[in-house]
Structures are given as structure tokens and as C-alpha cells.
Amino acid sequence: MKLLSLLALLLCTTVAIAQTLPQASRTVYKCEEGGKVNYSDSPCLGAKKVAVEPTRGLNKSSGRELQGSDVRNERFREGMAEAIKPLTGMNAQQVDQFGRRQRLSPEAQRQCRGLDQQIPMAEAAEAAAKADPELKAAQKRLFELRAAYRKQSCD
Known part of the structure; x- marks a missing residue:
């Protein structure tokens, strides 16, 4: 029972950190209507799902990665999810989704x-x-x- 309480606390902490910014949709649909191709986060009739992964900020001139607080928070949540994965069996995206669905x-x-x-x-x-x-x-x-x-x- 204490393990479940600890897990709930970790998930709540992760969710609280995730509350700082709205979740960007990583589901993109490719829609073809009237001979035109359109990409949207809203589904359409006959849409093809496109997997996308947003960039995390790279300075092309220096080659160094520059991170904003949103990227640092996302990496922290990923680290937390990886740490509790043996207990939950969920990856970082599943933990984020679980946290959002709790609301x-x-x-x-x-x-x-x-x-x-x-x-x-x-x-x-x-x-x-x-x-x-x-x-x-x-x-x-x-x-x-x-x-x-x-x-x-x-x-």
C-alpha cells in the first residue's frame, strides 16, 4: 500500500510540473481534400496519422543545445517516468497521458x-x-x- 502511495505522489509531482505549459499535440493528421494536402491536429475523413517529434532547441551556429524551461521540465518528466517505469510499466508519454487524464x-x-x-x-x-x-x-x-x-x- 505504501508503494502505491509513493507512486501516486510521484505521478502527482510529475503532473504538477506538466501543468506549467499546455501539452502540445504530437498527433498530426495528413488530410487530402480537393487535391490539396493539409496537416492538422484535428482529424478529417480519410486522414493519415503522421508521427512527429518536436525539436528541443539546437543552436546551429555553435552546435550546442540551448534549452528553455519547457524542455528542461519535459526532460525532468521523462527522467521521472524512466525511474518509475519498473513500478508502472509506462513510458514517459504514457505517464504524461495518465497525468492529463487524471483531471x-x-x-x-x-x-x-x-x-x-x-x-x-x-x-x-x-x-x-x-x-x-x-x-x-x-x-x-x-x-x-x-x-x-x-x-x-x-x-
């Missing part, structure tokens, strides 16, 4: 957990769809799930 209502947390399971299945269904009507239906379902995920602030 949600229990119902919203339950819905996020459900969406965590449904979205990968919908992505697989979209990838497996062969015919046009089947593909459109799979894309519509995936769009609805991603929109609900964003609306619930699951990320």
Missing part, C-alpha cells in the same frame, strides 16, 4: 480507455478495406472515433 471525470476516463481500444481496430479495418463503399464506411468510423478522442481530451 478528466471518471466517465470521460472510461470513454478514453474504450477509445484507446477502438481506434487501433478501426485503423486496421480501414487498412484492410478493399472496395470503395467499405473503405468510406471504415474512414467515417475512424473519423468519428478520432473526433470523440479529441473532444474528450484523451490525448
Whole structure:
């Protein structure tokens, strides 16, 4: 029981540090509409998910890394997550997500957990769809799930 209390304290500390800046969305969607390609943090019908990793500040002239307080805080949270990983089994992104979700209502947390399971299945269904009507239906379902995920602030 004391181990759980310690873990909760570490997670609360990490969350408190994370509260200083809003979480930047690392989920980017590539949308093609009317022959134009658009990148957005909002999903669209038929969107392709693009993995992005923000830079952490490098001074090109000196080659030295210059860090702001936001980067230092992010690295601290990553170090904390790595330290408690044997206890939680979660990486830094999962710990951050866990901390953000703690602010949600229990119902919203339950819905996020459900969406965590449904979205990968919908992505697989979209990838497996062969015919046009089947593909459109799979894309519509995936769009609805991603929109609900964003609306619930699951990320």
C-alpha cells in the first residue's frame, strides 16, 4: 500500500510540473481534400496519422543545445517516468497521458480507455478495406472515433 502511495505522489509531482505549459499535440493528421494536402491536429475523413517529434532547441551556429524551461521540465518528466517505469510499466508519454487524464471525470476516463481500444481496430479495418463503399464506411468510423478522442481530451 505504501508503494502505491509513493507512486501516486510521484505521478502527482510529475503532473504538477506538466501543468506549467499546455501539452502540445504530437498527433498530426495528413488530410487530402480537393487535391490539396493539409496537416492538422484535428482529424478529417480519410486522414493519415503522421508521427512527429518536436525539436528541443539546437543552436546551429555553435552546435550546442540551448534549452528553455519547457524542455528542461519535459526532460525532468521523462527522467521521472524512466525511474518509475519498473513500478508502472509506462513510458514517459504514457505517464504524461495518465497525468492529463487524471483531471478528466471518471466517465470521460472510461470513454478514453474504450477509445484507446477502438481506434487501433478501426485503423486496421480501414487498412484492410478493399472496395470503395467499405473503405468510406471504415474512414467515417475512424473519423468519428478520432473526433470523440479529441473532444474528450484523451490525448
